Amino acid sequence: MSLAAEAFVSQMAAAEPWPENATLYQPLKDDQILLSDHASSLAVQAYLRMCGLPVQVVCRANAEYMSPSGKIPFIHVGNQVVSELGPIVQFTKAKGHTLSDSLDxxxxxxxxxxxxxxxxxxxxxxxxxxxxxxxxxxxxxxxxxxxxxxxxxxxxxxxxxxxxxxxxxxxxxxxxxxxxxx
Incomplete structure (x- = not known):
């Protein structure tokens, strides 16, 4: 994501509070999800829980093709869709939720x-x-x-x-x- 796009997403994200109906999408858990995708999904879920942000996990066969970047997992929060761990962390940081405030x-x-x-x-x-x-x-x-x-x-x-x-x-x-x- 470019710096201009990141700045725009940050401004848009900061304007709205975290909703109760945020959704994390991933491939089908028992049949389709690959080890790397499952690890990424667990990392995002753990991060969001550590930040105290509610998220509902939804498994879809076409999750990879629903993602804006083609990579999973991705979250749908309000009118925003963000994929992959790094951008999701930046997105939550823009909303005021972070785990690294105590670090320089x-x-x-x-x-x-x-x-x-x-x-x-x-x-x-x-x-x-x-x-x-x-x-x-x-x-x-x-x-x-x-x-x-x-x-x-x-x-x-x-x-x-x-x-x-x-x-x-x-x-x-x-x-x-x-x-x-x-």
Missing amino acids: DVQRAEMKAYMELVYNMLLTAELYVQWCDDATAAEISRPRYSSPYSWPLGKILAYQKQWEVRRKMNAIGWGGKSLEQA
Whole structure:
């Protein structure tokens, strides 16, 4: 998100209090959600609970396609839709809810850097293991990811997701790594 867009969202968010009917969307919990998506959803839920903000969790088969960024989880608060943990934290901060008020600017910057590093490395490793390296893991992930969709669409979407992950792995230099190297 650009700085101008972030500033606009912050101003809009600050103008309204947190509603009681805020909704967090994620894929189907028992059938479809992947480990990385479940971890992201739990992180958002934990953060919102720690801030004392009510949120209702709704599972939808097409949650990934409902999200403005194509990434999950995402929240619907009033007339705002925000996806991914970082932007959700910024959004709640704009509404006056934060967990880092007691930290100075350097500590806050270090905390954010460490969180991003750990999140990106763990997510990358998990995606690699789940979709790219082991044929068995890919055979488990494809049916799980495509489970809510009928035959040709489910198969197409699962392979599309696998190709997307492989492109990402190749872009960051993980395409040729073995499971031990990841």
